[in-house]
Amino acid sequence: MASKKILKLLVYLLFAVLVLMPLFVIFMLAISKTWNYPSLWPKWVDWGYYFRFLITNAEMQASLLSSMELAVGTVVLTILIAYPTAMALSYYDFKGKKLLNILVYLPMIIPSIAVLTNMDFIMIKYGLNGSFFGVVSAHTLFCLPYAIKLLYDNLILWKDKYEVTSRNLGATPLQTFFKVTIPLNKNGLQGAVMMSYIVSMTQYLGTLLIGDGNYITLSVRMFPFTTEGKYRIAAVYGITFMLVTLIPLYLIDVWVTHKGRKLA
Amino acid sequence: MLTKRKLILLLSPFCLFMLFFFFSALAKSLITSFGYYPLMGMEKLSLHYYTDALNDKVFLRIFFRTFIFALFSAGMACFIGTVLAFLFKRNDNPFTKPFFKLAQLPVMLPHIFIVLALIQLLSQTGLVSSLLTKIGIIHSYNSFPLLLNDQWQIGIILTYLWKEVPFVIVSLVLVLRQMDNRYRIVADNLGATKWQTFWKVSLPLLMPAIVNAFIINFSFNFGSYEVPYLLGNQTKEMLPVYIYDLYVQGDYTQLPMIMSLNLILSVFSIAFAGLVLWLSKHLPGGHTGGI
Numbered sequence: 357m358a359s360k361k362i363l364k365l366l367v368y369l370l371f372a373v374l375v376l377m378p379l380f381v382i383f384m385l386a387i388s389k390t391w392n393y394p395s396l397w398p399k400w401v402d403w404g405y406y407f408r409f410l411i412t413n414a415e416m417q418a419s420l421l422s423s424m425e426l427a428v429g430t431v432v433l434t435i436l437i438a439y440p441t442a443m444a445l446s447y448y449d450f451k452g453k454k455l456l457n458i459l460v461y462l463p464m465i466i467p468s469i470a471v472l473t474n475m476d477f478i479m480i481k482y483g484l485n486g487s488f489f490g491v492v493s494a495h496t497l498f499c500l501p502y503a504i505k506l507l508y509d510n511l512i513l514w515k516d517k518y519e520v521t522s523r524n525l526g527a528t529p530l531q532t533f534f535k536v537t538i539p540l541n542k543n544g545l546q547g548a549v550m551m552s553y554i555v556s557m558t559q560y561l562g563t564l565l566i567g568d569g570n571y572i573t574l575s576v577r578m579f580p581f582t583t584e585g586k587y588r589i590a591a592v593y594g595i596t597f598m599l600v601t602l603i604p605l606y607l608i609d610v611w612v613t614h615k616g617r618k619l620a
Numbered sequence: 621m622l623t624k625r626k627l628i629l630l631l632s633p634f635c636l637f638m639l640f641f642f643f644s645a646l647a648k649s650l651i652t653s654f655g656y657y658p659l660m661g662m663e664k665l666s667l668h669y670y671t672d673a674l675n676d677k678v679f680l681r682i683f684f685r686t687f688i689f690a691l692f693s694a695g696m697a698c699f700i701g702t703v704l705a706f707l708f709k710r711n712d713n714p715f716t717k718p719f720f721k722l723a724q725l726p727v728m729l730p731h732i733f734i735v736l737a738l739i740q741l742l743s744q745t746g747l748v749s750s751l752l753t754k755i756g757i758i759h760s761y762n763s764f765p766l767l768l769n770d771q772w773q774i775g776i777i778l779t780y781l782w783k784e785v786p787f788v789i790v791s792l793v794l795v796l797r798q799m800d801n802r803y804r805i806v807a808d809n810l811g812a813t814k815w816q817t818f819w820k821v822s823l824p825l826l827m828p829a830i831v832n833a834f835i836i837n838f839s840f841n842f843g844s845y846e847v848p849y850l851l852g853n854q855t856k857e858m859l860p861v862y863i864y865d866l867y868v869q870g871d872y873t874q875l876p877m878i879m880s881l882n883l884i885l886s887v888f889s890i891a892f893a894g895l896v897l898w899l900s901k902h903l904p905g906g907h908t909g910g911i
Contacts, residue, residue: 367707368715375722378737378782381747385740396750437633444630448622456631463642464836465893467843469860470882471642473867477652477879478645493641500634516622558730560846561864575730582736582850594733601728 379598385591409592415577420596423557423573429492430556431549434499438548441500442507447516464501468561471497476565486568494562499555503548510544546612550605557601574600646886653880660872669880679862679881686859689773690841693780698834700781701788702826706818708789709796720793723786734782735850738775742767768851773858775851780841788833795829831900835893842889859885 385391386406388398410416445456463471475494476485484490518540522532538545563576574597581590654665673679708719726734741747749764758764768775803825807817848858863885866878 364707364715367704368719371704371719372722374782375725375786377741378734379725381737381740382733385736392745396747396754437637440630440632441634444627448627448630450627459638460634462890465839465889466886467839467860467889469843469845469863470885471645473863473878473882474645474649475641477875478641478648481648493637496637497641500637504634554728560730560732561844575732578730578732578736579846579850582732582739587736587740590732590736594736597730597733605728 382591382594385587386595388588391588406592406595410596415572416593416596419572419574419577419593420600422571423575423597423600425488426491426495426563426571426573427553427556429488430495430499431552433492433496434503434552435545435548437496438500438503438507439545442504442511442544445504445508446511460504461501463497468498472561472565479566485566486570488571491563491567491571494566495556495559496552498559498562499552502551502555506547506551507541507544510541510547514540542612546608550608553605554601557597649879649882652876653883655876657872657876660875662873662876669877670884673877673880673884682857682859682862685856686842689776689858690838693777693841694784694834694837696777697781697784697837698788698830701785701833702792702830704785705789705792705796706822709793720790723789723793726783726786727790729783731779731783731844731847732850734779735775735847738778738851739768742775742778769853771853771856773848773852773856776847776858779847779851780837784837784840787837788830791833792826792829795826799825827900831896835896838896839889839893843885 384398384401387401387403389400389402389405391398441460444450445453445460472494475497479485479490479494482490484493518536519532522536523529527535557573558575559573560575560579563571563573574593578590578593578597581587581593653669654667655662655669656665657663708716710716739746743749744761744764744766749758749761752758752764753760767778799822803821804817807821812820843860845860845864848861849864852858852861863878863881866874866881
């Protein structure tokens with residue numbers, strides 16, 4: 357038994373090192389002044405550099421803004437489309453339900469290079485290429501499978517039993533929606549919002565191709581810096597990306613669990 | 621309460637969205653791939669773009685290479701992820717909670733992030749190479765093996781593993797937590813060995829989730845552009861880079877050909893996903909459907 361515990365500890369430590377090592381390297385890269393071969397440790401560490409860059413660099417602020425705009429737009433559009441779909445799939449039995457179930461996963465199964473070049477082609481025809489709605493739609497397409505799956509898994513647990521009860525007791529549809537449906541499905545909703553936010557933030561090709569270069573988000577901006585060997589600036593963008601992804605998601609998590617405790 | 625009108629209302633946003641952005645795009649590229657592209661004065665329908673593509677040795681070689689690569693890397697990710705998820709599934713283990721939190725981190729970060737870290741760590745003038753030189757295992761950075769932009773796509777595989785092993789863990793742990801423990805206890809009680817319980821009870825119950833994760837990972841590895849572009853080898857090109865390069869060259873007479881490649885790719889991926897799902901029904905426990 358003891359040897360098994362030690363094995364688990366070793367596996368856990370190895371896993372932790374493999375996951376955290378890249379984060380640590382990027383963090384050090386972002387605050388180091390010179391860190392070249394063959395030195396194992398940066399020669400000069402400047403803690404203020406990162407924050408000065410964040411405050412003074414206009415490019416950085418523009419990227420941060422585009423990333424947030426697109427992410428928020430994508431989350432809203434994804435939930436608006438995914439929630440009714442998940443409700444229909446979990447509450448109703450209808451002809452073609454199986455087909456719809458497959459359809460939901462298609463954007464995930466078809467290789468993204470094919471989906472995006474096709475989509476770019478049609479966006480040009482609609483005149484939506486380079487527009488906010490166009491890019492948000494491209495992101496949404498990739499978020500929908502995750503969002504619908506997460507919401508469906510949650511909605512199927514209770515189906516509409518509580519909603520019927522609530523309506524029977526005289527609640528209006530709106531009251532039912534906000535006081536019964538949403539609280540019961542907050543886990544699914546939280547998962548869907550988080551996943552859409554992540555998928556939108558990490559998109560590269562979709563943002564670049566459909567956006568016609570109008571939306572240079574954080575993950576898009578990291579690209580040229582990496583290929584040109586400007587690793588330090590790329591790392592600064594990477595750290596910013598981490599901050600704006602991890603902090604909001606952590607806050608949502610805390611907020612939802614806190615609210616859940618109050619309800620229970 | 622469940623009226624037909626309400627159902628139509630609920631389904632319409634999804635259907636409209638898919639119709640406008642997904643199926644119309646698919647239809648447009650289908651028509652174009654048959655050679656109908658009035659903008660360039662091409663109006664004759666034919667299948668020759670498809671027959672050309674299927675006879676093109678370069679395309680087929682790249683296609684095959686990318687397929688094997690995607691199969692291998694997705695399979696590795698699922699295997700490692702499943703083993704780790706099983707090791708850390710029980711709540712009595714003190715490492716389970718921090719392990720699960722750690723596993724969520726890579727899922728949230730973009731691929732470019734890990735690519736940047738790998739360049740700093742594993743390139744010939746990277747940190748690992750420096751460390752080995754310092755210890756004296758290698759004499760100079762020249763003798764450090766080429767791990768990025770190499771012939772065997774090691775850099776790309778490492779990047780995908782870093783992102784996808786945690787993805788598999790996160791999706792399996794969610795299922796494992798909901799899984800009914802009673803089946804395992806019954807199996808133990810009836811005298812099954814640990815291995816038998818794992819192979820005949822736990823794994824079959826988990827199979828649908830593993831297959832789903834495999835299909836998602838495979839499709840991603842098969843058709844995403846950014847990592848092969850950054851860490852790929854120019855003599856061993858990958859399919860997404862090949863198609864993207866053709867597309868952005870801006871030669872409009874090439875469009876029907878590109879669209880036919882896209883459709884071959886799409887049909888192949890759907891067929892492959894179907895095949896995997898069908899095969900999984902014949903794997904242990906597949907017919908019960910699991911949870």
